[in-house]
Amino acid sequence: MKLRRRNFLHLAAGAGQMVFPPPKEALIPRAQNFALTDRTKTGEPDMAAFQEVFRRSGIDERRSPPGMVVPFGGSNIVALIDPGRKLKVDPNPHALGIKEIDGADTLRRVMQARDTFSEPDIDPQLRAASLPTTFNGDARFFEINGRIKPIGFPGLEVVARSAGRKIEAKLHVVVLPEIKIKVAFRNVMVPGSGGAPAFHAKKPCNEQDELLTMNNIWRPQANIRFERVPSDWLVIDDSQAAVKQDLATATGMKDASLATFPDVIDVEKLKGFFVKHKVQGAHLTIFCVDKVWSNGGPANGSFARSLDLAFISSQRGPNTSAHESGHFLGYYSKSASKPWDSQGHTLETDPKTGKENRAEDIKMLMRGGGAGWKIPFNLVKEFRDFPG
Numbered sequence: 458m459k460l461r462r463r464n465f466l467h468l469a470a471g472a473g474q475m476v477f478p479p480p481k482e483a484l485i486p487r488a489q490n491f492a493l494t495d496r497t498k499t500g501e502p503d504m505a506a507f508q509e510v511f512r513r514s515g516i517d518e519r520r521s522p523p524g525m526v527v528p529f530g531g532s533n534i535v536a537l538i539d540p541g542r543k544l545k546v547d548p549n550p551h552a553l554g555i556k557e558i559d560g561a562d563t564l565r566r567v568m569q570a571r572d573t574f575s576e577p578d579i580d581p582q583l584r585a586a587s588l589p590t591t592f593n594g595d596a597r598f599f600e601i602n603g604r605i606k607p608i609g610f611p612g613l614e615v616v617a618r619s620a621g622r623k624i625e626a627k628l629h630v631v632v633l634p635e636i637k638i639k640v641a642f643r644n645v646m647v648p649g650s651g652g653a654p655a656f657h658a659k660k661p662c663n664e665q666d667e668l669l670t671m672n673n674i675w676r677p678q679a680n681i682r683f684e685r686v687p688s689d690w691l692v693i694d695d696s697q698a699a700v701k702q703d704l705a706t707a708t709g710m711k712d713a714s715l716a717t718f719p720d721v722i723d724v725e726k727l728k729g730f731f732v733k734h735k736v737q738g739a740h741l742t743i744f745c746v747d748k749v750w751s752n753g754g755p756a757n758g759s760f761a762r763s764l765d766l767a768f769i770s771s772q773r774g775p776n777t778s779a780h781e782s783g784h785f786l787g788y789y790s791k792s793a794s795k796p797w798d799s800q801g802h803t804l805e806t807d808p809k810t811g812k813e814n815r816a817e818d819i820k821m822l823m824r825g826g827g828a829g830w831k832i833p834f835n836l837v838k839e840f841r842d843f844p845g
Contacts, residue, residue: 505544505617505625508536510563510598511570512587515677517834519817522627524612524834527553527603528680529634534558537597537617537626544617544625546599552613553630554602563598580775586820586830603632610838629834633680636841640782641686641736642667644745647693647718654692657718660771662745662778667769671779674822678832679840683782686739693718703730721748724768728761735766740843741785743767743778757827760784762800780828786840787823801825803836 507523509516515526515533527533532554537546548555567589573579574588601615612629619625642664649655668685675681694700695718705713707730719727722744735742742765749770751759758769758777767781787799802825805818818824820831832840 505540506538507617507626507628508538508590510534510536510567511589513674513678513831520834522614522629525601525628525630526678526680526834526837527601527630527632529603529607529632531604532600532602534563534598534600535628536592537599538595539597539617540595542595542597544619546617547615549613549615552605552608553615553632554604555615556600556602558598558600560596560598564592567592582819582827582829585816601630606632607634608632631837633841636681636843638681638683638741638782638786638843639686639739640668640671640683640741640743641688641739642743642745643688643691643734643736645691645693648696654690658745658747658771660773662769667743667778670775671782674776674779674830674832675782679837681786681840686736688736688739688742691734691744703733721750722746722768724749724751724759724761728764728766731761731766732764741765741767741782743769743781745769747771762788774827776822776828776830780822783823783840786843789843790839791842792839799839803833
């Protein structure tokens with residue numbers, strides 16, 4: 458399936474002799490289920506509940522109560538399923554601005570998003586993570602404004618009450634200041650025909666496309682924005698003695714004259730070579746190469762822990778840079794009860810059977826076997842401790 462280039466944010470909101478099985482995201486998976494189990498969504502709600510309007514827009518309705526990210530100085534919208542349309546949402550004027558908005562206009566935008574993500578040429582994984590639900594007449598829509606003050610985790614509880622003051626639905630809201638991460642992309646070049654520099658990767662990266670996708674994922678769901686640091690392509694000429702020596706030093710070769718730059722980049726062996734080529738002023742440098750080998754197997758991408766550099770391959774998916782950025786950010790988490798150590802991958806499971814919930818897991822950004830698009834609310838705080 459071909460992935461169309463659109464701004465989905467506004468619609469939602471001998472190394473060469475290695476044998477390559479189907480590539481995956483690097484690093485060993487560790488099963489973590491970030492959906493709380495005391496509420497299981499089974500279709501149209503038959504009772505009052507807060508619910509996301511546009512997918513991957515910063516609302517996680519799979520946890521109980523649902524969690525919502527609002528950017529400090531901005532706003533987000535949420536649906537309230539209100540059979541009978543009689544509930545009152547507490548205003549919380551000391552911390553949040555909450556107002557009901559035009560349902561007709563919101564439903565029109567939802568239908569536009571459904572039409573877009575229902576088109577046959579949309580990537581199935583993107584469709585699974587982005588296709589909005591269908592709302593009935595019980596849905597009301599609220600804009601929650603975060604212009605008063607930041608609110609950290611676990612968030613401020615917003616409630617919908619009946620006329621008798623009984624709480625019928627809850628929502629946890631965090632208001633997060635923007636975090637800016639400076640990122641540089643470097644296509645690796647090697648001598649080609651006639652000695653002219655040629656791309657190492659069969660599929661070089663377009664840094665603008667990579668950046669757009671990263672921000673479409675991270676800004677609405679975690680209020681983290683990536684800024685591009687301009688950089689030159691990295692030319693590696695292994696006919697030069699200095700380059701041979703650097704390669705030999707990184708790989709432990711005794712005879713530097715035999716060192717060559719490989720077709721397959723073994724991250725553990727070569728990360729010491731690439732660390733010298735990080736871009737000054739960038740928090741994270743991402744190198745684009747043809748093939749990546751990490752933790753004993755081929756990978757779409759890989760992050761070198763503690764070195765602030767990552768690799769993406771020609772076999773990468775549209776979200777590989779965003780996924781590796783998650784490993785980078787997660788490395789800096791200071792959470793005392795850290796549910797995920799940033800090394801492995803998340804795994805969504807069925808709360809009743811404990812088995813993989815494929816329909817949900819395929820949506821997740823930090824899953825193994827091909828990154829998705831969604832960041833669970835309970836994981837957002839793990840990405841926001843980067844010291845800058």
